[in-house]
Amino acid sequence: MEITVLAFGIAKDIFGGATVTVGLTNNATTADLKASLEEKYPKLKHLASYMVAVNNEYAEDSGLIAERDEVAIIPPVSGG
Amino acid sequence: MEITVLAFGIAKDIFGGATVTVGLTNNATTADLKASLEEKYPKLKHLASYMVAVNNEYAEDSGLIAERDEVAIIPPVSGG
Amino acid sequence: MQTQIEIHTAPLNIQACTDWIMSPDSGGIDVFIGTVRNVTKGRAVLKLEFEAYNKMAINEIKKITKQAFEKWPVQKVLVHHRTGTLQIGEIPVIIAVSAAHRAAAFDACRYIIDSLKQTVPIWKKEFFEDGEVWVAAHP
Amino acid sequence: MQTQIEIHTAPLNIQACTDWIMSPDSGGIDVFIGTVRNVTKGRAVLKLEFEAYNKMAINEIKKITKQAFEKWPVQKVLVHHRTGTLQIGEIPVIIAVSAAHRAAAFDACRYIIDSLKQTVPIWKKEFFEDGEVWVAAHP
Numbered sequence: 001m002e003i004t005v006l007a008f009g010i011a012k013d014i015f016g017g018a019t020v021t022v023g024l025t026n027n028a029t030t031a032d033l034k035a036s037l038e039e040k041y042p043k044l045k046h047l048a049s050y051m052v053a054v055n056n057e058y059a060e061d062s063g064l065i066a067e068r069d070e071v072a073i074i075p076p077v078s079g080g
Numbered sequence: 081m082e083i084t085v086l087a088f089g090i091a092k093d094i095f096g097g098a099t100v101t102v103g104l105t106n107n108a109t110t111a112d113l114k115a116s117l118e119e120k121y122p123k124l125k126h127l128a129s130y131m132v133a134v135n136n137e138y139a140e141d142s143g144l145i146a147e148r149d150e151v152a153i154i155p156p157v158s159g160g
Numbered sequence: 161m162q163t164q165i166e167i168h169t170a171p172l173n174i175q176a177c178t179d180w181i182m183s184p185d186s187g188g189i190d191v192f193i194g195t196v197r198n199v200t201k202g203r204a205v206l207k208l209e210f211e212a213y214n215k216m217a218i219n220e221i222k223k224i225t226k227q228a229f230e231k232w233p234v235q236k237v238l239v240h241h242r243t244g245t246l247q248i249g250e251i252p253v254i255i256a257v258s259a260a261h262r263a264a265a266f267d268a269c270r271y272i273i274d275s276l277k278q279t280v281p282i283w284k285k286e287f288f289e290d291g292e293v294w295v296a297a298h299p
Numbered sequence: 300m301q302t303q304i305e306i307h308t309a310p311l312n313i314q315a316c317t318d319w320i321m322s323p324d325s326g327g328i329d330v331f332i333g334t335v336r337n338v339t340k341g342r343a344v345l346k347l348e349f350e351a352y353n354k355m356a357i358n359e360i361k362k363i364t365k366q367a368f369e370k371w372p373v374q375k376v377l378v379h380h381r382t383g384t385l386q387i388g389e390i391p392v393i394i395a396v397s398a399a400h401r402a403a404a405f406d407a408c409r410y411i412i413d414s415l416k417q418t419v420p421i422w423k424k425e426f427f428e429d430g431e432v433w434v435a436a437h438p
């Protein structure tokens with residue numbers, strides 16, 4: 001399946017855009033998505049940390065990703 | 081000497097006015113002032129506590145009172 | 161060490177306080193606003209009356225703000241207190257503190273209101289349906 | 300349990316926040332105002348840019364305010380956050396909390412800003428004379 005991943009903050013700079021499309025196998029997990037992105041965009045690994053959000057909730061590494069999910073990369077937050 | 085004592089809050093009610101005049105010997109202390117006032121206005125003793133201020137500073141019981149001092153009775157404060 | 165300490169008979173103005181406290185070198189501002197509550201210890205309050213020994217009150221507030229500057233790295237401190245008759249919802253006190261970092265602003269602001277209630281010669285009378293009472297006067 | 304959570308591109312309005320938070324049954328209000336500081340870690344800051352993942356940010360702020368209501372007896376909680384380009388002295392965030400008694404308002408307000416900075420998907424970019432940086436992005 002093809003997943004459109006939303007990017008914010010420095011992730012947007014790393015991906016070179018506000019979204020990036022990733023090809024994943026069905027039943028892929030958050031960890032699979034991270035691995036795929038880190039392969040394509042090694043700078044992700046230099047971040048202090050980053051999280052994946054699925055449908056507006058922080059996702060565990062073991063969480064499954066489905067085709068219609070809203071998926072986003074959440075680099076270290078710095079609001080306030 | 082005659083001292084005019086300023087009263088605030090409930091002390092004003094106890095004295096029946098915003099000031100009260102007290103006759104004190106020269107070299108009288110804050111404690112003497114209190115004793116004199118408590119004799120004349122026994123309700124002072126029913127307060128949770130009260131302080132004497134001399135020239136806009138809280139005064140110790142042993143502090144002397146001079147004729148030109150600005151003296152005030154400070155019942156328990158409740159600002160804010 | 162900038163302070164603005166005022167006792168007013170007219171209504172306090174929140175915007176004027178925050179306008180004064182803001183500055184380019186501050187990163188965090190904490191503002192405490194006291195308001196007149198419609199109930200105290202289960203009894204309906206009709207209104208409050210505040211009386212201050214103005215000169216000494218300003219004196220004592222200055223001591224507290226000086227302590228705040230000694231204890232925390234704060235930049236500006238404002239204390240405005242109101243006197244006279246206040247209706248429900250009106251504002252007896254505004255305290256505002258600015259600092260480079262927010263922790264100092266929070267700590268100092270709370271310290272100032274806590275201390276003000278203990279040492280500053282200002283008195284509050286509560287008016288109820290069936291009487292009135294000077295707060296804290298009796299044990 | 301009343302909350303007002305908003306993310307704005309226009310400048311935040313302090314008076315609108317305090318107007319909303321005040322009520323006849325509250326006795327104490329604590330307001331935290333974040334402001335853009337002209338310096339960070341010794342470097343002069345020219346401006347900031349804030350970006351939010353709006354829907355999720357509102358979601359996460361709601362969780363924090365819910366926790367605040369569970370932890371302290373507070374009455375109303377307001378969180379306004381700004382996005383876009385902010386100049387020095389402008390306001391990225393206002394948090395206001397009302398309570399019957401001030402301790403709860405202080406505790407909850409501080410908890411909310413501390414938590415917001417940890418979990419809410421909002422990002423800040425600092426612009427310097429000689430470059431720009433997403434805050435906290437790198438170790």
